[in-house]
Amino acid sequence: MIIVLKPNINEEEKVKIIDKISSLGFKTNISEGVERTVIGVIGEEDKLRVQPLEVFPGVEKVIPVLAPYKLVSREFKPQDSIVKIKDVEIGAKKIAIMAGPCAIESLESLREIASEISKTGVRILRGGAFKPRTSPYSFQGLGEEGLKIMQQVAKEFDLLTITEVIDSKDVDLVASYVDILQIGARNMQNFNLLKKVGKSKKPVVLKRGMMSTIKEFLMSAEYILSEGNFNVILCERGIRTFETMTRNTLDINAVPVIKQLSHLPIIVDPSHGTGKWGWVIPVSRAAIAAGSDGLLVEMHTHPEDALSDGVQSLNQKNFVKLIEQVKAIANAVNREI
Amino acid sequence: MIIVLKPNINEEEKVKIIDKISSLGFKTNISEGVERTVIGVIGEEDKLRVQPLEVFPGVEKVIPVLAPYKLVSREFKPQDSIVKIKDVEIGAKKIAIMAGPCAIESLESLREIASEISKTGVRILRGGAFKPRTSPYSFQGLGEEGLKIMQQVAKEFDLLTITEVIDSKDVDLVASYVDILQIGARNMQNFNLLKKVGKSKKPVVLKRGMMSTIKEFLMSAEYILSEGNFNVILCERGIRTFETMTRNTLDINAVPVIKQLSHLPIIVDPSHGTGKWGWVIPVSRAAIAAGSDGLLVEMHTHPEDALSDGVQSLNQKNFVKLIEQVKAIANAVNREI
Amino acid sequence: MIIVLKPNINEEEKVKIIDKISSLGFKTNISEGVERTVIGVIGEEDKLRVQPLEVFPGVEKVIPVLAPYKLVSREFKPQDSIVKIKDVEIGAKKIAIMAGPCAIESLESLREIASEISKTGVRILRGGAFKPRTSPYSFQGLGEEGLKIMQQVAKEFDLLTITEVIDSKDVDLVASYVDILQIGARNMQNFNLLKKVGKSKKPVVLKRGMMSTIKEFLMSAEYILSEGNFNVILCERGIRTFETMTRNTLDINAVPVIKQLSHLPIIVDPSHGTGKWGWVIPVSRAAIAAGSDGLLVEMHTHPEDALSDGVQSLNQKNFVKLIEQVKAIANAVNREI
């Protein structure tokens, strides 16, 4: 922690700050510069972080030296983490594709979709049962009935499953039906929910909040790891910016930045990242080219009848095209599908 | 709902779209323009909104005509709503000030703070017991113990109380201790929580998400009203922008915009809106000048020892100054404190 | 300047960095912390700022201690600056109102507007002759003809004038007709233009870019002052955010923040800051309550026929209302109109 003092600080104020720091058990290194005095504080920064030192008269600003996350950092674990779910690995050489409808609508519909995606070799079926919707008047999902449909269909086609959990009270229920829990963008800072999935030990896909910095994203992952669950897969799904032509602005930079800062696998959701199916394929290619470990993509055999997000869902023909093109990119970066 | 067709649409595609609309029970009004054909769809827009009409070949874009919220709108209720809590009214002539620490820390500390604020005539005590913190290693609040402290202190000083609830499972517990429930910015789209406070009928302060549009903000309020709880007070608390000098960018425009669109009272949180105590007073004056019905402000008798948000908390001296200056502005806009 | 070293830096890399710093004529203060080594660099930070020290192996990050601006800072000049233009002072006790149409359209039209605003006691007439328009097909302003009209009308009603200059080659021409030069938001970082108005010595209203930080805003003012022109008035006019209900998000925080950091006067443009005339009055009240030294506001006697920005222009009736209400707020903060 570095404390920059105001140019007009008096001796008494300076002593008061140094005393406070000492009383907390830290050492100081004082550097008198040309225009400012700077105090370097030596000790465990975490303990100091919670002190509002900026409140002291004479303090201009307080600058942390360390990142606030630990367990998720490369410094803590230099090697890439691989999340294993049955026979599937995420974060290894093989790119993981998770595909399916935004919402589970019926047994027939999900069966048709699962049949088509499994023909392409995709092994993970996505689909929402509890849907967080902006409007109280929109379709809110089938709930547990949807989970049962998903479990049955997954069994028929030998697929793994992922679905969103939106309330800490539902974690055990959802975990009993599916292979991977998804924390949605709107719940990235629902800290009770994070703690609960942290305790469950199930693999978790944590989506970046549309308003969240990369640092906050990693801090939310830290919540899960700090409860003992290291099976976390990060998911970049676009952030909110001033651009209105697309639903979100997919932050492609986040892929190499997170690869540098963290050992956790990272995947990309090009469906929410763009908001229109016509842009999903090129942005999926970009994601894999940038180093993404997988894709979370919306696919529907009849997007024009989808109860949610039909506009951004690929149909069967385009989904096949996606897989082909992503395969070519994966090969170009020494990975495979 | 208005549907703009692509310039190169063929007759078959056009018929397919019109048939779809008819099959849903809507009428159409077709307007052939110089460069585009536009279909006006006549009927209840809500029902059409869920249909992904943009997926149909030949559709360029779909434009809604109506706002998606109903119960919160001025159109639904032209007169200003006043939320009554015991002998206090929010949204009437008198400006409501809610003040207190970010987090409840101890009985002694809260008692001291409550004593000071009640001297200024302020009637509502704020303080967090369940704290949503970015880091799992930060102080997470005293929980139910904090609620008990708050209840006791409020009784001693005849104050009303407001505290945040962060999990749907805690709503009944929190509601049994305090007068007003607060939904924090990070939970503005925690829809299960919104439904639960909607069912509780307790007055609710709903804070705007830091990256939520005014429209989404009103939709979240709609969730609460649609469950039968009309005692909702909106709270502008700053949005996230590219500016880093301040913690958030207080959206002062939101005050008159929301006053125009909705009948609900709106208050402003200048502490989170700026992030530094030195800017809280001028921004509070601005909020009242713009038409805000109240302030939610962080105050601590020893900000340098606060366990949370000390940097943005006013001390007693500055809190007195705030009340004086806000009173002058309130008078200038024909209101009172 | 503070240099944070990577945890795994080797001795050779460390020596190389310290040698580089020494070779540039700076001293170092090395602080070995628990997890990081931090180098405090002592000397004139400006000279060091241009060195890309982050490129050196072993450097984690470089943190500047000082703000990059000098002449505009309160540290350089603690007292508020007052810009005097003939008998008008900006930045003193009296609030300065600059009003008029977005674009100068004709002699008759401007005369009518000037007549109305001068009845309210307003002394500064605004109006654009060179208009920066998003579309090449929109009205681009009357050019020099507009300046002549403005000069004539100002003489008739004894008003001062302000107009925008958009090209460095036009500075002398524009300066020969008007009292105050305006640099628009889109040109806030047109550095050649800034240098040119810096050389001209005319009073300048510098508008904040719609996506410029406060720091960049002050740096652009620094360009003008560094050429010897200290007659700079800053203007907050709203920034671009994700909110689409309003044209821009007026950054009310910027008023007290800039008052703290700089001695220059600051005014607010509520017309661009909101984008709709219905919100101009409450936001103007807020601006003055927050400490703004003035307003730059669009007024048109026939907004429905305006060639530019009619939607955000006040008509005569509402302009009179604005002046009345702003006067009440000005009194409440010990200022006058």
Added chain:
Amino acid sequence: MIIVLKPNINEEEKVKIIDKISSLGFKTNISEGVERTVIGVIGEEDKLRVQPLEVFPGVEKVIPVLAPYKLVSREFKPQDSIVKIKDVEIGAKKIAIMAGPCAIESLESLREIASEISKTGVRILRGGAFKPRTSPYSFQGLGEEGLKIMQQVAKEFDLLTITEVIDSKDVDLVASYVDILQIGARNMQNFNLLKKVGKSKKPVVLKRGMMSTIKEFLMSAEYILSEGNFNVILCERGIRTFETMTRNTLDINAVPVIKQLSHLPIIVDPSHGTGKWGWVIPVSRAAIAAGSDGLLVEMHTHPEDALSDGVQSLNQKNFVKLIEQVKAIANAVNREI
């Protein structure tokens, strides 16, 4: 153009609006909906766009049907445009790489850089002579002297050249030395400069403003085309968002979106798009995978001594790596280098 009327509009107001529209030479199509009346206006939308119809009492909102750009649109020219500069084509099968230092520093330095980049087969040398710098105290470029150096070096290594022009008065001078004019992000809406390069007929790389929507970006290109210069290459270089870990947020979505809306070639600047050399290579791969027609990349043989942007410049070793990896991606999307 579609006009949505307020629910409480009276007959007189309605007639006044329709009369106004008729008087402007447009026809109307009135659609009475369940909750709103909507007027479809038939005629050339461009002429109507300048009318502030939202000002009329009874108008709720005005919604344009058409995009405001024409010449740059796919509707105007369905085939991809190819910009030819001597023997180089941009927008054809071959990916165009433009590389070199941020600023031209000396003959020796530029010669060394040019030698290295030309070894990799790259044909276009970039380098700044007129530098727009945030601080007046930073290196502002060598000016015409820099252009002479660039011309000489380009001749020695048979390279094409691109450099930025920042003032309309310099366009002819700069055009006399280099092959491609660059309009920087800060000047994307310097409309006089756009008009001037539009008249010059030289190929132009137009960079997206960091605060500009895709629509505004295309409108700025429209300025150049409307003056008769169709040799425009668009360049996505990152936009400003709330994320601070990277210098900008590269908007990868913009590549397929612009490919859909416009016939113009689009390239990507991964150096400004990320702000750190370590992220330039993965983001370059992503750009080409997404469909970019080229890259504009900062390269310096001694980044640690660069006078500008050293932190984001690739050194020779990494530049060679970039070319190799981008080649693999180009092949995967059926293009070549």
